[in-house]
Amino acid sequence: MxxxxxxxxxxxxxxxxxxxxxxxxxxxxxIRDADESMLMDLLFDKDLDKRILNRISDKxxxxxxxxxxxxxxxxxxxxxxxxxxFLRETRSDVLEVLQQASSIxxxxxxxxxxxxxxxxxxxxxxxxxxxxxxxxIIREFFGKKPKIAFNTxxxxxxxxxxxxxxxxxxxxxxxxxxxxxxxRSPTFLYTAHNSNLKILLRHCQLSDDIGFRxxxxxxxxxxxxxxxxxxxxxxxPGEFVVIGFDIETFGEHFKQETxxxxxxxxxxxxxxxxxxxxxHPSEILEYFEPADEIFFERVVSWADKEKDESAWLGNEMxxxxxxxxxxxxxxxxxxxxxxxxxxxxxxxxxxxMSTKTGPxxxxxxxxxxxxSPYKAFKCFIEALTGSLTALHYSRYTST
Numbered sequence: 191m192x193x194x195x196x197x198x199x200x201x202x203x204x205x206x207x208x209x210x211x212x213x214x215x216x217x218x219x220x221i222r223d224a225d226e227s228m229l230m231d232l233l234f235d236k237d238l239d240k241r242i243l244n245r246i247s248d249k250x251x252x253x254x255x256x257x258x259x260x261x262x263x264x265x266x267x268x269x270x271x272x273x274x275x276f277l278r279e280t281r282s283d284v285l286e287v288l289q290q291a292s293s294i295x296x297x298x299x300x301x302x303x304x305x306x307x308x309x310x311x312x313x314x315x316x317x318x319x320x321x322x323x324x325x326x327i328i329r330e331f332f333g334k335k336p337k338i339a340f341n342t343x344x345x346x347x348x349x350x351x352x353x354x355x356x357x358x359x360x361x362x363x364x365x366x367x368x369x370x371x372x373x374r375s376p377t378f379l380y381t382a383h384n385s386n387l388k389i390l391l392r393h394c395q396l397s398d399d400i401g402f403r404x405x406x407x408x409x410x411x412x413x414x415x416x417x418x419x420x421x422x423x424x425x426x427p428g429e430f431v432v433i434g435f436d437i438e439t440f441g442e443h444f445k446q447e448t449x450x451x452x453x454x455x456x457x458x459x460x461x462x463x464x465x466x467x468x469x470h471p472s473e474i475l476e477y478f479e480p481a482d483e484i485f486f487e488r489v490v491s492w493a494d495k496e497k498d499e500s501a502w503l504g505n506e507m508x509x510x511x512x513x514x515x516x517x518x519x520x521x522x523x524x525x526x527x528x529x530x531x532x533x534x535x536x537x538x539x540x541x542x543m544s545t546k547t548g549p550x551x552x553x554x555x556x557x558x559x560x561x562s563p564y565k566a567f568k569c570f571i572e573a574l575t576g577s578l579t580a581l582h583y584s585r586y587t588s589t
Contacts, residue, residue: 377428
């Protein structure tokens with residue numbers, strides 16, 4: 191039976207594209223003086239982003255982080271660089287609590303692409319730079335150097351293993367997809383195909399029991415209590431369990447009134463009663479040897495029932511937007527706007543364009559600030575086209 195549990199959370203908020211930006215860019219009297227900073231101010235809805243961040247900070251980030259401190263709850267955290275930037279500018283109080291929890295070893299940081307981007311599909315050099323920038327800001331803010339990677343939304347394929355190993359990562363966390371696992375169980379450690387990179391697998395069912403089903407009154411296991419959940423973990427066969435979800439699960443996706451924060455508060459106590467110890471991912475690597483090599487013949491992720499890249503690149507709008515962005519890269523680089531280009535690469539922009547139906551469609555719609563995938567596509571294309579137009583007329587060029 192399982193005696194160890196690893197909890198990881200993803201912490202990210204995007205910069206959302208402002209509606210009607212094409213006209214703002216096209217008719218700006220300062221277009222000839224446009225530089226990266228000016229374009230970013232015009233393109234992204236800072237007021238909306240600030241309102242959302244303030245709400246989530248008050249209802250989720252601070253309550254969760256305070257619970258972590260009070261209950262001495264060990265977690266690992268994958269946090270995007272653009273969120274850390276915005277926290278420094280807007281909510282330094284959240285950043286301070288993160289630093290406190292990190293300083294007493296309650297938080298172990300994972301490394302993800304800086305802009306929570308689709309860099310895995312944009313080229314090795316883009317992915318490498320995104321990860322290097324994340325390592326840099328985590329070292330700057332927390333004095334830590336992560337050794338374990340968690341690519342955006344768990345995106346992973348065998349082709350990524352050598353690159354991660356080359357960059358000095360010892361392991362990555364990705365989704366324990368049933369079709370990939372075969373006879374294997376996600377409760378063991380593995381190595382990547384033809385690589386020394388270790389693979390930790392998120393337990394899909396147990397993770398989604400919290401992340402998606404916690405508030406579902408039609409679920410046969412409702413209500414989910416900490417003692418019930420701790421018993422499920424203890425009774426699993428295997429060596430350890432990895433569960434992961436958005437940190438916004440606690441207080442944002444599920445409001446405090448549902449009892450989600452009390453569940454988090456009581457979970458470490460119930461785990462301790464049953465002899466289950468919380469470990470950071472790095473400690474799992476110290477405790478256990480790989481059970482086998484595992485093959486990922488296709489791209490996997492933790493998104494939607496397909497568990498692949500289709501949440502971001504599954505329809506023609508998403509593909510057109512992404513390919514248009516890739517083709518524009520050299521123009522942005524020539525005009526010294528590489529950061530802006532990588533802001534466009536943020537996965538959320540493409541997630542909003544999903545036309546999936548059913549439960550997955552409801553989740554995409556919940557996050558979509560435009561309330562329509564077609565409007566999200568329109569805003570993205572207009573922002574990209576407007577930026578290229580502004581850069582064409584701008585005198586701001588590289589030397």
